[in-house]
Structures are given as structure tokens and as C-alpha cells.
Amino acid sequence: MPLTLKDIARMVGVAESTVSRAINNKPGVGEETRRKIMKIVKEYNFKPNQLARGLAKKETRIIALLLSDLATPGYTEIIKSIEEVANRAGYQVILCNTANDIDKEKAYLELVARNRVDGAIIVGGELADKNILNLALNKEGRLVLVNRLAEEVLIPTILVDNAKGGYLATAHLIEQGLSRIAIIMGSIQDFLESEKLNGYKQALKDHNLPLREELIFETDGSRESGYNTFLNLMELDEPPGGFFVTSDLLAVGLIEAIKMGGYFIPDDFAIVSYGESLITSIINPPLTVVAEPLNKLGRLAAEYLLKLINNQSPDRVIRVLEPVLKMRASSNPQIKS
Amino acid sequence: MPLTLKDIARMVGVAESTVSRAINNKPGVGEETRRKIMKIVKEYNFKPNQLARGLAKKETRIIALLLSDLATPGYTEIIKSIEEVANRAGYQVILCNTANDIDKEKAYLELVARNRVDGAIIVGGELADKNILNLALNKEGRLVLVNRLAEEVLIPTILVDNAKGGYLATAHLIEQGLSRIAIIMGSIQDFLESEKLNGYKQALKDHNLPLREELIFETDGSRESGYNTFLNLMELDEPPGGFFVTSDLLAVGLIEAIKMGGYFIPDDFAIVSYGESLITSIINPPLTVVAEPLNKLGRLAAEYLLKLINNQSPDRVIRVLEPVLKMRASSNPQIKS
DNA sequence: CAATCTTCCGCAAGCGCTTGCGGAGATTTT
DNA sequence: AAAATCTCCGCAAGCGCTTGCGGAAGATTG
Known part of the structure; x- marks a missing residue:
């Protein structure tokens, strides 16, 4: 005792x-x-005893971190920075792998109501639904969204400007002298993905290139669909010379297909991918990518939440971060692979 | 309210x-x-209100998960299964990225003492030291170790049989007809690594092959040292024909060096790596690996801890799990890459 | 029909901490 | 020198829940 x-x-x-x-x-x-x-x-x-203190002060000094899927590349970076910021402020982080399961997410959000945690950060996942709205509308709901949008209600949100990312990727390919550029993306329902597509479209427009529907490929994001998409594209009369691929896994499949076809990267096909996972630097050739400021994303989210908890409002409700292009060999013959 | x-x-x-x-x-x-x-x-x-309930019942229904480094490949799998088991039992998981920082680890372990969590799981990291001993000796310390050993004290522990893993890898290479097999490993201080080495030695012995010190390479586990080690090895009078590499990153570097030298895998050099990360299946050629039962590891750890919390003792204090060999192209010419 | 058991429920103490209020003494003011 | 002001600290209520104990019924027995 x-x-x-x-x-x-x-x-x-x-x-x-x-x-x-x-x-x-x-x-x-x-x-x-x-x-x-x-x-x-x-x-x-x-x-x-923290429990007793918490009961008396009505606080737990714990925040919940809800993730759609823990294994998503890049999430570990976000988690690390959130944990770090929270820790420094004397908070612990409860991990919630919602596995895209709406019930599990709901159950976790109830922890907030149960006075189990002081607030929550939700990163990724579908468009925010009623559960979240209710929680957010409730004064008790200290909530910050990362890379996810809420319907009507204004919830503090940190986003990466994916339209900008899509634009950067596409413009870069155009600058390599390419005019027929395909985009291979995930579900268009996904807000983040559709933003990338918007960036792609805008870049074409700004460079006076036509938008061709047959060069837009919506996939399930798997390695296999990356592979198959290439095969499909090659059946077009005029196949593209450049690819903007919105995820690593898609890129892996795509590259496999290209190599299998006996083609060379970037000479025959230039590629720009999205997200800066280990894979992109290991694969041959190393991929040019649009890199997201993952650490900043996590840090800001944590800081926002801490402010909410302390009844200060964050400076801006929605904060948009800029991605940057990291040029590597997959899009540029100049660079040694 | x-x-x-x-x-x-x-x-x-x-x-x-x-x-x-x-x-x-x-x-x-x-x-x-x-x-x-x-x-x-x-x-x-x-x-x-969970806080009040906790105070009255002296329990939090929260467990702490201490990780040496969140970004370690494979950890996400372990985390996921721990979180899943804990959740099903009505427990939440607090994430602690100790970043191999002994102070941070200590601070987190104090949470247990502060009645903040009902128990803790430590995965990976150095040999358990005094802090852990104290905690474990204290009746309050509900603690389970994963892939880590404690000194003197008997703490419930879940391990992967890395000696077996090393044995499997080495024996496999021997069965491919190779007799000069190098091991490229991490720090020999690391218990897990030294076990792999033991397995390597035993396999050589069982197959009547000599143990050659010059084929044992201790590295810092980085990609670069994988690369450099190959160059060093090639300067030997009789370079090895097979490599047992104890981590993915090392393997990546090694493969780069081999390709750079104009050699072919597995024809010129066969490779077996350790751990089943995404990388190993993406790299060319796909790596034969010793795969650890990560999910089982996490599941068992969580189950052990829950038993401890409920004052039941687990069936065995130390539980050793068997790794398996997953054969892929990097060690076997029969397999199409 | 009295005696004994059950069943159902209220009382109140307690978990370990925080915090507003007020009292005693020391220090300063007019 | 009396009054006002501080400083330091104890008292006690309260945070929202659990749980042992015992009382008032109703059900069961001889």
C-alpha cells in the first residue's frame, strides 16, 4: 500500500x-x-495518486489518439510527435486503433464523455460523422482532427494541402517535358485523394494541357492495382510518359509492372509518388515524392488539443500545412539512382 | 455537467x-x-465516471505499453494485437515511446506506481535494469516483458527464439549448398542479436562446418553498414557465398552493394534476412526471411498481463515462440523473383 | 402463527486528493 | 497602542463511485 x-x-x-x-x-x-x-x-x-487528483480536479491528463489504421506508413511519425508534445506537457496518450471500424471509434470517443480522457485527436479515416459532431458540439468534447474533415461543424483541424501536393507532383512532371501524365489514385470518395486529383487538374490547366479522363485511374490503393493499372494504361493509343501515384504501395506495383515490361525509369516513364516512407528511398529507382510534414502535423495537433483543454482557442481553427517535393531519380534522369 | x-x-x-x-x-x-x-x-x-470508479476500486483499466522505438518495423503489429486483446477485456492502452531513453522509461514506469495504470508491457530495449527490478519486486508491479530479458528476477516474459531463428536461416543457406556463410548482425551486446549468432554457430557446428571469425560482422544495423560490410567481405581471400543478415535495413544496404558490384542474387550470393517487414517483400529480389510471430507475441503479452492484473499467474513465466523461415527468391534460384 | 430465511435496498463510510474559508499569530499602519 | 493587514496553515466539504452492514419487507418453514 x-x-x-x-x-x-x-x-x-x-x-x-x-x-x-x-x-x-x-x-x-x-x-x-x-x-x-x-x-x-x-x-x-x-x-x-493521479486518480484521486483527477477526480478532485476533473481532469485526467490523458488524451486519446484515434487512428484509422496503425500500420499506415507515416503514422508512426505523427504518433511520435504527438506523444512527445503531450509528454512534455505532462500528458499521456492512449492509443486507439479504430481499424476503420465505426463502432470502435464511437466506443473510444465515449471515453471522452466518461471522463477518461481530457481530449482526443483523430487522424485519418472517413469523413467525420454524427458521433464526432455530437462530441464536438458537446462542450466536453475537446477534439482535434488531423487529415480529416468534419461535416458542418467547425472542429479544429490540421490538414496537409493535398491539392498543393498534387499540383507540385504534376507540375514537376510537366517540367520534365512530359505532356501526357496519368494519375493513379485511391478512392475518390476520400477527401485527401480527391484533393490530390484537384491539384493534378489545376496543374494541367495552368500549363495549358488538356485533361484526359482516360488518364485518371481510381484504384483500391493496393500494390496489385498499381501493377494492373500500368497494364491497362499501356493499351491506350497514346500511353502516358509520366505517373503521379498517390501512394507508395501503388508505386511499388507500378514499378514492378514497368520493369516487367522491360522499360526504364525515368527514361521511359517518370514517376512521382506521395508520402515519404522508407520504401520510397529503398526501391529502385528511388522515388521522387511529395513529402508531408508529418512531425509538424503531429506537433500542431497536440498543441491545438492542449490549448483546447486549457480553454484557450487555437489561433486558427483550420491549419493547412504545405507539402514539399523531394526530387529523386524516378522522375529525373539527371539524378544518379 | x-x-x-x-x-x-x-x-x-x-x-x-x-x-x-x-x-x-x-x-x-x-x-x-x-x-x-x-x-x-x-x-x-x-x-x-471512470475516474471515480477507479478511485473506489483501485484500478484504472489502463495498461502502459513501453516501446524502445515506435518506428521499429514489426512493432506496429505487436501494438495492434496488444491493443486488440486489451480492448476486448475492457482495457485501454497508453503508448510510451521511450526512445531508448532510460529516464523516460523510468518516468513511465512510475505511472504504474502512481496508480495511473494497472500494469505495463515493455517491448524491446536493453537488458532490464534496476528500475524494472524494483517495479517488479514491488507487489504493485504488474509487468510483462517482450523480447527483452530481466536480470536476476523472474518477470513474465515472452520471447522469440532467436537462436532458433539464426539456426533456421543458417541451415537453410547450408542446404542451398553453401559452406562459407557470413553473418551480418547488430550489436552483440543486444541479447536478441547474440542469440541469433548462437543459432548461426550451432547450425554450422551441426553441419560440420568450421566457424570462421572473419565471417562474423558486428555493425550498427544501418543501411550503410550493410553496404560497407559487403565491400569488406569481398576483400577476403575467400568471400562468402551466403549471408545471414539480422535486420532489414542491413539487408537493403547489402543488396545495394551486391548489385553495385555487378553480382546477382541469389546466383552469386544468397541472402536470408530477419523480420518480415514490407521492405523484404518489395525489394528485388524478395528476401527469404526468418519471420517472427508478431501477432502472437502481442497477444500473449497482453493475455499474460491481464492474468497478472487479475491475480492469476500465467501458466509459464517465460514463453518462447518459434520463428519460421519464409523462403523467397533471395536464397533460392528455383523461386522466380 | 411464531420463528427463521431470503430478497431487496438504503445508509454511510471510504477511495486520495483539492480548495474555499476562516482563525491565530506576526507584521504593518494611523 | 489599537486597528488593520498579511502570512501561514488547518478544517471540512466535496469530486463520483463502490461496498459492507443492517433493516424492512415478503417468503418459507415447523
Whole structure:
């Protein structure tokens, strides 16, 4: 049975409240008394019970982190920075792998209501639905969204400007002298993906290139569909010379298909991918990618949430971060692979 | 302000204690009363305050998961299964990325003492030190180790039999007709790594092959050292024909070096790697690997911990899981890459 | 029909901490 | 020198829940 405030109080010969004030660095405790108390605290390595403190103060110093899928490349970076910021502020992070399961997500969000956590960060996943709205509308709901949009309600949100990313990727390919550029993307329902497509379209427009529907491929994002898409594209009368691929896995499949066909990258086909996973630098050739500021994403999300918890409002409700293009060999013959 | 037990009690016209018993499915509540209570509970979507419950019952229903580094390939799998098992049992998981920082680890372990979590799982990292010992010796310390060993004290531990893994890898290469096989490994201080080495040695011995010190390479585990090690090896009078590489990253570097040298895999050099990350299946050629039962590892760890928390002792204190060899093209010319 | 058991439920203490309030003594003001 | 002001600290209520104990019924027995 660990020590309690009462024990310490008895040992020092003061009241519980005095010990509490001393421990929490609050005023109203004499220099001398404070020293005596702290001495005993150190000596017995006393740690106040967080549960009791939480109950009294109505806070848990825990935040929940909801992820659509833990295994998504790049998420670990986001998680790390969230955890780091939270930690520094004395908060712990509860991990919730929602596995895109709406019920599981709902159950986790209820933790917030159960006073289990002080707030939550949701990263990725479908468009926010009623559950989230309700939580957000409820004053108790301290919630920040990352790479995800809510319907009507204004919830603090951190996004990467995927339209910009799509634009950068496409413009870069155009600058390589290519005019027929295909986009191989995930579900167009996905807000993030559709934004990339918008960027793609805008880039073509700005460079006076026609938008060709037959060069837009919506896939399930798997390696296989990357492979198959290439085969489909090659059956066109005029196959594209450049590919903007919106995920690593798609790129892997695409590259396999290209190599299998006996073609060379970037000489025959130039590729730009999205997201800066380990894969992109390991694969041959290394992929030019649109890199997202993952750490910043996580850091900002955590900072926003902490502000909400402390009843300060963040400077801006929606914060959009800029991706950058990292040029590597897959799109540029100049660069040695 | 959310509802409390007292509110519900007043609404139904019974005592708080009765509501509590009803909600927790405890005996001593009449059928009729129970129904009335549950009706109101549903109606107002009442959720008991976990903090208060925890304080009264001295439990948090939270477990801590300490990881040496979140980004380690394979960890996400372990995390996912731990989270899943814990969740099913009504527990939440707090994520602690210790970043191999002993202070951070210590701070996190103190959460256990602070009644913040009911138990902890530590996966990976250095040999367990005093902090852990103290925690484990303390009756409060519900602790399970994964892929990590404690000194003297007997702490429930789940391990992968890395000696077996090393043996499998090496024996496989020997069966491919190779007799000069190098091992490229991480720090020999690392228990897991040294076990792999032991397996390597045993396999050589069992097949009557000499152990050559010059074929044992200890590295920092980086891609670069994989690359450089190959160059070093090629300067030997008789370079090896097969490589047992204990991590993906090393394998990536090694493969780069081999290709750069104009050699072919597996014809000139056969490779077996360790761990089943995405990389190994994407790289060309796909790597033969020793695969660890990651999900089982996580599941067992969680189950062990839950047993400890419920004051049952697990069936065995130390549980050793078997890795399996997944044969792919990097070690076998028969297999199409 | 009295005696004994059950069943159902309320009372109240307690989990370990925080915090508003007020009292005693020391210090400053007019 | 009396009054006003501070400083330091204890008292006690309260956070929202659990649980042992015991009382008031109703059900069961001889």
C-alpha cells in the first residue's frame, strides 16, 4: 500500500491540505514547512495518486489518439510527435486503433464523455460523422482532427494541402517535358485523394494541357492495382510518359509492372509518388515524392488539443500545412539512382 | 455537467448504491427496479465516471505499453494485437515511446506506481535494469516483458527464439549448398542479436562446418553498414557465398552493394534476412526471411498481463515462440523473383 | 402463527486528493 | 497602542463511485 497525502501529513506534523499545497507549488506554505515536507516526500519517493487528483480536479491528463489504421506508413511519425508534445506537457496518450471500424471509434470517443480522457485527436479515416459532431458540439468534447474533415461543424483541424501536393507532383512532371501524365489514385470518395486529383487538374490547366479522363485511374490503393493499372494504361493509343501515384504501395506495383515490361525509369516513364516512407528511398529507382510534414502535423495537433483543454482557442481553427517535393531519380534522369 | 449516479438515483427514486449495483450487474437488485434503472440509464445515455470508479476500486483499466522505438518495423503489429486483446477485456492502452531513453522509461514506469495504470508491457530495449527490478519486486508491479530479458528476477516474459531463428536461416543457406556463410548482425551486446549468432554457430557446428571469425560482422544495423560490410567481405581471400543478415535495413544496404558490384542474387550470393517487414517483400529480389510471430507475441503479452492484473499467474513465466523461415527468391534460384 | 430465511435496498463510510474559508499569530499602519 | 493587514496553515466539504452492514419487507418453514 503506497503512501498517501495523509501519511505524509502525519509524518511531518501538518495538515493534508498543506502537503497538497506544498507538492503543487502553491502559495500559502511557509518556506520552512515546505522544505520539511519536500524532504519527506523525496525520502519516501511519494507520488500522489493521479486518480484521486483527477477526480478532485476533473481532469485526467490523458488524451486519446484515434487512428484509422496503425500500420499506415507515416503514422508512426505523427504518433511520435504527438506523444512527445503531450509528454512534455505532462500528458499521456492512449492509443486507439479504430481499424476503420465505426463502432470502435464511437466506443473510444465515449471515453471522452466518461471522463477518461481530457481530449482526443483523430487522424485519418472517413469523413467525420454524427458521433464526432455530437462530441464536438458537446462542450466536453475537446477534439482535434488531423487529415480529416468534419461535416458542418467547425472542429479544429490540421490538414496537409493535398491539392498543393498534387499540383507540385504534376507540375514537376510537366517540367520534365512530359505532356501526357496519368494519375493513379485511391478512392475518390476520400477527401485527401480527391484533393490530390484537384491539384493534378489545376496543374494541367495552368500549363495549358488538356485533361484526359482516360488518364485518371481510381484504384483500391493496393500494390496489385498499381501493377494492373500500368497494364491497362499501356493499351491506350497514346500511353502516358509520366505517373503521379498517390501512394507508395501503388508505386511499388507500378514499378514492378514497368520493369516487367522491360522499360526504364525515368527514361521511359517518370514517376512521382506521395508520402515519404522508407520504401520510397529503398526501391529502385528511388522515388521522387511529395513529402508531408508529418512531425509538424503531429506537433500542431497536440498543441491545438492542449490549448483546447486549457480553454484557450487555437489561433486558427483550420491549419493547412504545405507539402514539399523531394526530387529523386524516378522522375529525373539527371539524378544518379 | 454530465449526469452522476446520484442524479440517476434521484430520477428513479432509489439509492445511489442500488443504481451502482444495477449498472454493474451485481445481485441484490430486484428485477423491476433494475429495469427502471436501466431504462433511465439508456434514456440519458449515462456513463459512470471512470475516474471515480477507479478511485473506489483501485484500478484504472489502463495498461502502459513501453516501446524502445515506435518506428521499429514489426512493432506496429505487436501494438495492434496488444491493443486488440486489451480492448476486448475492457482495457485501454497508453503508448510510451521511450526512445531508448532510460529516464523516460523510468518516468513511465512510475505511472504504474502512481496508480495511473494497472500494469505495463515493455517491448524491446536493453537488458532490464534496476528500475524494472524494483517495479517488479514491488507487489504493485504488474509487468510483462517482450523480447527483452530481466536480470536476476523472474518477470513474465515472452520471447522469440532467436537462436532458433539464426539456426533456421543458417541451415537453410547450408542446404542451398553453401559452406562459407557470413553473418551480418547488430550489436552483440543486444541479447536478441547474440542469440541469433548462437543459432548461426550451432547450425554450422551441426553441419560440420568450421566457424570462421572473419565471417562474423558486428555493425550498427544501418543501411550503410550493410553496404560497407559487403565491400569488406569481398576483400577476403575467400568471400562468402551466403549471408545471414539480422535486420532489414542491413539487408537493403547489402543488396545495394551486391548489385553495385555487378553480382546477382541469389546466383552469386544468397541472402536470408530477419523480420518480415514490407521492405523484404518489395525489394528485388524478395528476401527469404526468418519471420517472427508478431501477432502472437502481442497477444500473449497482453493475455499474460491481464492474468497478472487479475491475480492469476500465467501458466509459464517465460514463453518462447518459434520463428519460421519464409523462403523467397533471395536464397533460392528455383523461386522466380 | 411464531420463528427463521431470503430478497431487496438504503445508509454511510471510504477511495486520495483539492480548495474555499476562516482563525491565530506576526507584521504593518494611523 | 489599537486597528488593520498579511502570512501561514488547518478544517471540512466535496469530486463520483463502490461496498459492507443492517433493516424492512415478503417468503418459507415447523
